[in-house]
Every structure is written in C-alpha cells, then in structure tokens.
Amino acid sequence: MKRPISAVLLFIVSLLIASCINDQDIEFKRAYTAGAIVYQTHCQNCHGSNGEGLSALMPPLTDSVYLKQNKTQLACILKYGLKGNLIIVHGKPYQNQMPAAELAPIEIAQVLTYVKNSFGNKLGVVKVDEVNKDLSGCK
Amino acid sequence: MKNLFYAVICVLSISACSNNASQKVLPILGNREADTKTVNGKTITDTVYQTIPKFKFINQYGDSVSNKTLDGNIYVADFFFTTCPSICPVMHRNMLNVYKEFKNAGNFKIVSYTIDPKHDSVAVLKKYADNLGITGKNWLFLQGQKEETYKLAKSYMVEAREGNVHDGYFILIDKQKRIRGSYLGTDPAEVAKMIADIKTLQADPEQNIVQ
Numbered sequence: 001m002k003r004p005i006s007a008v009l010l011f012i013v014s015l016l017i018a019s020c021i022n023d024q025d026i027e028f029k030r031a032y033t034a035g036a037i038v039y040q041t042h043c044q045n046c047h048g049s050n051g052e053g054l055s056a057l058m059p060p061l062t063d064s065v066y067l068k069q070n071k072t073q074l075a076c077i078l079k080y081g082l083k084g085n086l087i088i089v090h091g092k093p094y095q096n097q098m099p100a101a102e103l104a105p106i107e108i109a110q111v112l113t114y115v116k117n118s119f120g121n122k123l124g125v126v127k128v129d130e131v132n133k134d135l136s137g138c139k
Numbered sequence: 140m141k142n143l144f145y146a147v148i149c150v151l152s153i154s155a156c157s158n159n160a161s162q163k164v165l166p167i168l169g170n171r172e173a174d175t176k177t178v179n180g181k182t183i184t185d186t187v188y189q190t191i192p193k194f195k196f197i198n199q200y201g202d203s204v205s206n207k208t209l210d211g212n213i214y215v216a217d218f219f220f221t222t223c224p225s226i227c228p229v230m231h232r233n234m235l236n237v238y239k240e241f242k243n244a245g246n247f248k249i250v251s252y253t254i255d256p257k258h259d260s261v262a263v264l265k266k267y268a269d270n271l272g273i274t275g276k277n278w279l280f281l282q283g284q285k286e287e288t289y290k291l292a293k294s295y296m297v298e299a300r301e302g303n304v305h306d307g308y309f310i311l312i313d314k315q316k317r318i319r320g321s322y323l324g325t326d327p328a329e330v331a332k333m334i335a336d337i338k339t340l341q342a343d344p345e346q347n348i349v350q
Contacts, residue, residue, distance in 0.1 A: 045224065045225055045226065045228050045229050046224065046228045048232065054228050054231070054232050054235075054271070055235070055270055055271045055272040056269070056270040056271070056272065057228070057267070057270040057271055058228060096270070097222065099224045
C-alpha cells in the first residue's frame with residue numbers, strides 16, 4: 001500500500017518540476033523573440049543580421065568571453081552608448097562611437113537575451129531585475 | 140537546293156536569336172535632349188544624354204579628385220557620412236562585396252561622397268576607409284563643399300540635403316559619364332543585380348572605345 005502512494009508523490013513532484021522548467025522555457029522564448037525585434041530595429045544596421053559586425057568599424061557580437069567579462073556593463077552600453085572608448089573584441093581593437101539607444105529596461109533585457117543566445121553565444125536569459133541593478137551602477 | 144535554303148534559314152534564325160541574347164544593353168537614364176545641327180546642308184538630330192557635371196573634391200589620401208580623374212572608368216557613386224548610424228553601415232556592408240568583386244578589375248571605381256564635410260575630414264575618411272579594410276584607390280571617399288555636394292547629388296538623381304539627410308542609392312555611371320543604373324544600396328538583392336549589370340556594362344562594346 002505504501003508503494004503506490006510514493007509512486008504517485010514522485011509523479012506529482014516530477015510533474016511540478018517539468019512544468020517549472022516549462023515556465024522558464026516559455027519566459028526565455030518570449031524574451032528571445034521580443035529581443036529579436038528590438039535587435040532588428042536598433043542594432044542590426046551596424047552589427048549585422050548575424051552579429052558579424054562590419055570590418056574593423058563595428059565589433060561583432062560573437063565574442064562570448066567579452067559578453068561574460070563585461071556582463072554588468074552591457075546594459076549601460078546599450079542605454080548610454082560608447083563615446084569612442086577602446087574596446088577589445090575577439091582580440092581586435094574597436095574605437096568607434098556607438099549611439100545611445102532609447103530602450104526601456106525590459107527591452108534591454110530582451111535584446112540582451114537575444115544576443116547572448118544567438119550568433120553562437122549560449123549565456124542564458126537576462127532578467128529585468130538584473131538590468132535595473134546594472135543600470136543603477138552605470139559610470 | 141530546297142534543303143540548302145531551309146538550312147540557311149535555320150542558321151540565320153538561330154544566330155539572330157543568340158545575337159539578341161548576347162547584346163544585352165543597359166538603359167541610359169536621366170534627362171535627354173534632342174540636339175539638331177546642320178552639317179553639310181543636312182539636318183542631323185542627335186540625342187544628348189544627362190551626364191555628371193564637373194566637380195573637384197579631396198579623397199581620403201588628401202589628393203584632389205575631379206571628374207577628369209574618373210575619365211575612362213566605369214564607376215559607382217553613393218552619398219553617406221561616417222557617423223551615420225542608420226543606413227550607411229548597411230550600404231557599405233553591401234558595397235564591400237562590390238569592392239571585393241572588382242578589386243582586380245581595371246577601369247572600375249567606387250566613389251563615396253560625404254554629406255557631412257565638417258566632421259568627415261580627410262583624416263576621418265582615411266580612418267573610416269582603413270577600418271572598412273579599403274586599400275589602394277579603387278574606392279575613393281570624397282570630401283568637398285557641402286553646397287557643391289548637395290548640387291552634385293541632384294545630377295546623380297540622389298537626394299542629399301541639410302541635416303545629414305540622404306537616400307541609400309548606388310548610381311552606376313559609364314565611361315561617357317551617363318547614368319546607367321540606380322540600385323537600393325541597402326538591399327543585397329539589388330546590389331547583386333548591380334554587380335551583374337556592371338559586368339554587362341564592361342562587356343558593352345561602346346564602353347571599350349578609347350576615350
């Protein structure tokens with residue numbers, strides 16, 4: 001008699017876990033698709049449809065190491081742009097200006113989720129809370 | 140005899156067909172005027188096509204470039220500025236394909252006029268060209284007086300005006316300085332068509348007469 005109960009319990013728990021994962025998956029997909037549209041409107045002209053950049057003018061977005069190392073700076077870069085600071089991407093120097101994008105924190109989270117999981121990157125979802133926290137620390 | 144006659148007809152019709160196919164000619168765009176003169180007592184009417192007028196600008200190496208510098212070249216022109224965040228990167232990403240395609244072809248050039256000469260000095264244009272990966276003199280980045288640039292844009296049938304407003308067309312110019320094509324530089328498909336058209340133009344016997 002004990003066994004069936006524990007089996008049922010196990011089943012329910014595994015269902016819960018599965019639905020949990022599903023929720024996360026849905027959240028990711030939602031952010032990713034919304035982020036793709038933000039990317040097309042605000043980023044693609046310079047950074048290219050495959051994040052390939054443009055020669056030595058515009059840096060590519062394919063450097064996962066750069067994205068990891070500058071994790072907390074990315075939201076600030078999107079919001080305030082770059083004013084000709086030297087950055088190193090894939091070992092190459094880039095020193096062009098990047099215009100500030102008029103983006104809401106939620107859009108920043110979406111587009112970062114898109115970029116961080118496209119073009120060969122696989123860095124997971126970026127949440128709005130993280131973006132808000134990063135934005136409050138912009139230099 | 141009858142067979143021979145049919146054979147001749149056959150050969151003639153086939154050659155007529157293939158002739159038509161190989162003689163693809165690009166249209167001549169822009170305004171045209173009829174020029175009527177009297178030569179040796181006969182009245183002759185010629186068509187005068189719109190051509191690119193004289194200009195004198197400075198390129199990314201600090202050299203002066205005029206319409207004369209481009210004599211004997213088929214070239215593609217566009218209008219841009221280096222700090223343009225919207226269509227210019229897309230245009231020049233596509234133009235880079237054109238540059239690579241004809242890098243080793245003689246008598247072909249690309250000419251990009253800046254519409255923001257105040258910011259785009261010779262040094263800025265040189266840096267832009269370097270960063271884009273352009274070497275040599277096949278792709279010229281030209282800087283001149285703002286008003287002169289706007290005026291010149293009109294003769295290329297391109298819009299360029301105050302406030303760094305410009306459109307994204309690539310204009311194909313032949314050795315006689317006539318406009319032979321206009322392509323949306325932001326569309327990779329149109330730029331691919333332009334590359335094909337440049338090859339057609341290069342093969343046009345009219346372009347191979349010594350100028």
